[in-house]
Amino acid sequence: MNKHDFKQRGLPVIHDRAAGIDIGSRFHVVAVPADLAKESVQTFQAFTADLERMANWLVNLGITTIAMESTGVYWIPVYEILEAHGLQVILANARDARAVPGRKTDVNDAQWIQRLHACGLLRASFHPDREISALRSYLRLRERHLDYAAAHIQHMQKALTHMNPRLHHVVADIAGLSGMRIIRAIVAGERSPSSLAALSDKRCKAGIDVIEASLVGNYQPEHVFALTQALSMYDAYQAQLLVCDQQIAQVLLKLSQEKVSPVEQLPKPRHNTRQPNALNFDVRTLLYQLVGVDLTQIHGIGPYLALRLVAECGTDLSRWRTCHHFTSWLTLAPGCRISGGKVLSAHTRKTKNRVTAHLRLAAVTVGRTNTALGAFYRRLAARIGKAKAVTATARKIAILFYNAMRFGMSYQDPGADHYEQKYRERVVKGLYRRAAEFGFTLQPASGVS
Known part of the structure; x- marks a missing residue:
């Protein structure tokens, strides 16, 4: 068999209506089987209108399944638009669809992805349904808001350090109930240590006299201004968190109704x-x-x-x-990872x-x-x-x-004691088995079950 005959035979085709897309930031290259179109490889810009045109072109060709790599976040609008047109979209890991040497062009990458998918060699990465995907997006956005709010807590701590009230030494968390009361009072203009100390919660471990002594500060205008700015940004993110929580609750209600x-x-x-x-x-x-x-x-x-x-x-x-x-x-x-019967790595x-x-x-x-x-x-x-x-x-x-x-x-x-008892039984059973292998018989000591 010569090389030409082997190339013609190739691997068996499982999906004869499969397409492959090489995702880019500015344009996407789409490859379809050569017998379905005169130009089996086409390039579409990343604009939404071009993505709609790409989806219509694939539907008109009779394409049923499409594979693409998870390139950054550029695949998300392509995935959603193709899925909205009723196409089955396979999001493949770049590790599985890695191009072989000598194929590193956009056109060759798209053709290689199409070939691998047509032969059933690409595994789909997990992607949740539309409703779950929306819930996931809201929760991830909420986590980003929490991260940004935490950064402004650090800014408040830095401003307090410059003014020298040792609030973080007497309260467990400056973003807690007592800490935020005192910070808001400082921003509002309160400077009396006794008045500020009276705002602390009675559950604080430090005594009222220690709290009062720690709130004597050097309140320079520029540091108070920095504290005011950080508090405003922190409050802004707290307001956004409330809005995110409302959206998350609505999605959960919608999902639970089904x-x-x-x-x-x-x-x-x-x-x-x-x-x-x-x-x-x-x-x-x-x-x-x-x-x-x-x-x-x-x-x-x-x-x-x-x-x-x-x-x-x-x-x-x-x-x-x-x-x-x-x-x-x-x-x-x-x-x-096993090779030659030897475990290389676990x-x-x-x-x-x-x-x-x-x-x-x-x-x-x-x-x-x-x-x-x-x-x-x-x-x-x-x-x-x-x-x-x-x-x-x-x-x-x-x-x-x-x-x-x-x-x-x-x-x-079952409780920690139950686990320890099960562990003891396994160890004792193993000891009896090993002793029997060497021709010995174990006997429990007197008074020990």
């Missing part, structure tokens, strides 16, 4: 403490109506984290066949997945609790280190979330 209401009532919360930067509505109730299970019963998952997980993963977790596929997508499962891959970052933080928090998950974390941390223990605990929380969302599993914590 679901059947749960038969059982919402369980009581595990604790009633309000988390910092919590949303300004009852998240647990709306989430329970949406997913039909109380995710906050899982240790490490609070109302806000439960909402973040639903916004990032959606409500239909059947897209991942098993919990192992789900944890692999989160890069919380061990790697599997490290987890690096990722920018927001869900993974939140689950790792939850694992650190649950490690301090007297629960089965906390006992699991502490035992692993003592044996293999905290970094691996965080990953393993985050994976367990992810599996519990997957089982709750897909199968409606209700979580009941």
Whole structure:
């Protein structure tokens, strides 16, 4: 068989109506099968009218499925417009669609993506439905507002440091109730240490005399002006957070109306403490109506984290066949690089997945609790280190979330003592087995069960 015959045969075509798009910031290059159009490769500008023209051209050619790389954020309008025209869009990881050497042009990239997709060699990255995608966008915007507001808290702290009232030494958080009362009074013109100290909450650990002494400052006009500006910006972002919360609540209400209401009532919360930067509505109730299970019963998952997980993963977790596929997508499962029967590496891959970052933080928090998950974390941390223990605990929380969302599993914590007992039974069983292998019989000591 010569080279020409091999080129003609090639790989089997699975999608004969497949197209490939090379995404760019100014224009997009689209490749379709050569037998569908005289010009099988066309370039379209990134303007919305050109994107509509591109979608109509693909529909008229009878294209049914399209693949593109996730290039920056430029793929988002292309994806949404093509999806609105009823086309199946595959968002491929650039790692999977990487061009071979000698193909690095826009036209060749588009043709290569089209060829790979036609042969079924590209895997679709996860992309949530339209409603879940909107919820995710609102939550990500809210997180940016929180980051910007936190920066202005630092600006307030810097202005206070210049004026020398040691407010941060006597209150736990200057953005808390007592701190904001005192800062607003300073901006309003109050300078009396006793009057400022009277605004502090009675639950402050520092005595009133210590608070009063710490609020004697050198209030220069330029520093007061900087404090006023930082406070105004902080308040502006707090107002935007309220608007974001309203939008998020509306989306959750709309999504929950399409679901059947749960038969059982919402369980009581595990604790009633309000988390910092919590949303300004009852998240647990709306989430329970949406997913039909109380995710906050899982240790490490609070109302806000439960909402973040639903916004990032959606409500239909059947897209991942098993919990192992789900944890692999989160890069919380061990790697599997094997060659010649030898394991080259079992490290987890690096990722920018927001869900993974939140689950790792939850694992650190649950490690301090007297629960089965906390006992699991502490035992692993003592044996293999905290970094691996965080990953393993985050994976367990992810599996519990997957089982709750897909199968409606209700979580009941067996407790740290139960976990320790199970661990002891496993160790003793292993000791009996090893002793039997060497021809010995173990006998428990007197008075020990």
